[in-house]
Amino acid sequence: MWSLPFIPYPPAKAGFWSPVTSTLNWCEEDYYATVYAAEIVNSLTNLLFMWLGIKGIISCRRNGHDQVFLVALLGYLIVGTGSFLFHSTLKCKSFDTLSWSRLVDELSMIYTTCLMCYASFSYSRPTGVRLVLAISLLSLAVFITLYYHYLQDPVFHQNAYAILTFVVVFRSMHTMEVTLRPKWRRSREEDRLERQRNGEKVPTKERQHYENVRDTKILKTMWFMVTYGLSMFLGGFLIWNLDNQFCSQIRRLRRTVGLPWGIFLEGHGWWHIMTGIGAYLYIVWGIWLRHCLNQRQDEYHLRWAHFWHIPEVIRTTPGSENGVARDKKST
Known part of the structure; x- marks a missing residue:
């Protein structure tokens, strides 16, 4: 028998934005907490996107990261803003003043992933x-936009987003390994000898050893970041699907435990939090990897003291152990 103190869920009522015109309505009950937000948990969890988006944009400008990541972070911020508007109003009528909030919420995810795809595949290309x-990526984004607007089928959006994310993540994994794994550099020994014969500058054995140790540490942390980020994505996706499949049972359970405990059973809210963290980790990983591709590991390092903190790629200051992530203690 439930024994902790709780507040019973209020009865259903009309809200400020009523009637609901969205073709999608998630498992969270509408207007139970306030008349000003149709889905209060699904709305407020998007504040994480908005906070991290602003934080990332400020960091990107302060530390001189590539402009493509600034645009990607802007897209990330738009995802959170659009999702906040959509879940607050559940308005999707044609020509409604907020009719595009759902499309902004979902399609911004596609656009941001296309930007990261460009960043991954365009590096050092003619x-x-x-x-x-x-x-090609612009055409793909336009096609997905128009076809999704025609279908109004979230399954199409989910599949398109999953495929794009899969391609970009695995491409970045390959680039990370080839760039940082010391054994791949050792396989380029013939190139080193050729450069030496041509009178070009090549690193000494001592410098090469230092770079191997440095890059192995960076690679280890990057793999932790990738694993952590993918776990957040997949875990959030699993919770969201359970929320969709067992909505009626979950609603009954929420009403049994009451408020505030029922808030922790809002699966779509957990999806926002977990994918927000996972997507932000991926952008930070992309920024750090780009600096490594530019051979600027000694100029930038990752500040990430504990895994529950928010990571940030920052310019290395004097005395920071030659650019090896001095602030990275736990991984």
Whole structure:
């Protein structure tokens, strides 16, 4: 028998934004906490996106990261803002003043992933290849937008987002390994000898040893970040699907335990929190990997003292152990 003190769920009522016109309505009950937010938990959990988006944009500008990541973080911020508006109002009528809130919520995820795809595949490519890639990804984004607006089927959006994310993440994993794993550098010994014969500058054995140790540490932390981020994504996706499949049972359970405890059973809210963290980790990983590709590991390092903190790639200051992530203590 439930024994902790609780507040019973209030009866259903009309809200400020009534009637609900969205073709999608998640498992959270509408307007039970306030008349000003249709889904209060699903709305407020988007504040994490908005906070991390602003934090990331400020960090990107302060530390001089590539502009493509600034645009990606702006897209991340738009995802949270659009989702906040959609879940607050559940309005999706044609020509409604907030009719595009749902599309902004969902399609911004596609656009941000396309930007990260461009960042991953365009690096060090000739101008012509980058132009073709940009046009191709822009065309893909337009196609997904128009086709999704026509279908109004969230399954199509989920599949498109999953495929794009899969391609970008595994491409970045491959790039990370080839760039940082010392054994791949050892396989380039012939290139080193060729550069030496041509009178080009090559690192000494001592410098090469230092770089191997440094990059092995960076690689270990990056793999932890990738594993952590993917776990958050997949865990959030699992919770969201359970929320969809067993909504009626979960609603009954929430009403049994009452408020505030029922808030912890809002699966779509957990999806926002977990994917928000996972997506932000991926962008930070992309920023750090780009600096590694540019051979700037001694100029930047990852500040991430504990896994429950928010990581940040910052410029290395004097005395920071030659750029090895001095603030990274727990992983």
